[in-house]
Amino acid sequence: EAGVVQSPRYKIIEKKQPVAFWCNPISGHNTLYWYLQNLGQGPELLIRYENEEAVDDSQLPKDRFSAERLKGVDSTLKIQPAELGDSAVYLCASSSHLGTEAFFGQGTRLTVV
Amino acid sequence: GENVEQHPSTLSVQEGDSAVIKCTYSDSASNYFPWYKQELGKRPQLIIDIRSNVGEKKDQRIAVTLNKTAKHFSLHITETQPEDSAVYFCAAFYGKLTFGQGTILTVHP
Numbered sequence: 755e756a757g758v759v760q761s762p763r764y765k766i767i768e769k770k771q772p773v774a775f776w777c778n779p780i781s782g783h784n785t786l787y788w789y790l791q792n793l794g795q796g797p798e799l800l801i802r803y804e805n806e807e808a809v810d811d812s813q814l815p816k817d818r819f820s821a822e823r824l825k826g827v828d829s830t831l832k833i834q835p836a837e838l839g840d841s842a843v844y845l846c847a848s849s850s851h852l853g854t855e856a857f858f859g860q861g862t863r864l865t866v867v
Numbered sequence: 868g869e870n871v872e873q874h875p876s877t878l879s880v881q882e883g884d885s886a887v888i889k890c891t892y893s894d895s896a897s898n899y900f901p902w903y904k905q906e907l908g909k910r911p912q913l914i915i916d917i918r919s920n921v922g923e924k925k926d927q928r929i930a931v932t933l934n935k936t937a938k939h940f941s942l943h944i945t946e947t948q949p950e951d952s953a954v955y956f957c958a959a960f961y962g963k964l965t966f967g968q969g970t971i972l973t974v975h976p
Contacts, residue, residue, distance in 0.1 A: 787963075787964070794969070795968055795969065796871075796873075796956050796958075796966030796967050796968050796969050797911065797956070797966050798966070799963055799964065799965070802963055810962065810963055845910070845911070852962075853898065853899050853960055854899075855901065855913050855916065856901070856913075856964060857913075858903075858910040858911045858912070859910060860909070860910050861910060
């Protein structure tokens with residue numbers, strides 16, 4: 755079984771530039787999460803999808819962050835414009851149903867300079 | 868919302884010793900408690916989980932206990948090995964997974 759796939763693995767951009775991350779969850783998984791992980795800290799939820807519907811985006815900074823999950827499968831997370839403080843690892847995870855094991859992707863390490 | 872506190876932040880043990888990591892949660896409605904292991908530069912991976920209708924679960928050298936009344940749960944690793952060295956995260960689920968801050972476990976040979 756293929757795991758959660760994220761791309762790119764690493765991204766370096768200048769501040770004020772846009773950036774996008776892509777996530778392909780495990781086939782058949784209805785629930786998809788985007789987490790932000792700062793160095794030395796636990797993952798923090800940005801947004802959760804149930805199929806194509808964003809059901810929890812209370813922690814997503816909507817002035818600069820946006821996300822979509824087309825057809826309830828792949829998802830993209832976008833930041834525009836990026837700020838220095840956005841430097842972190844962005845993790846995507848999926849689970850078959852709410853409240854079951856969440857499988858994580860390798861993450862995208864974003865560096866904003 | 869849910870708040871998860873994890874202690875200690877760092878833990879150093881000798882190979883063969885036991886290691887215990889403790890977490891408390893705030894929302895009594897939380898009903899699923901996974902533990903993740905994250906090695907440097909890698910993804911978090913589930914090592915064990917427990918649901919609120921169970922008090923203890925064991926898988927070889929790893930065990931988790933849950934005290935719903937006190938709202939805390941613990942990870943126990945026995946006979947630690949150097950390859951157990953990693954960051955361990957607890958989490959609590961009620962509608963969404965909320966993670967603790969992590970424990971850096973170092974097992975010295």
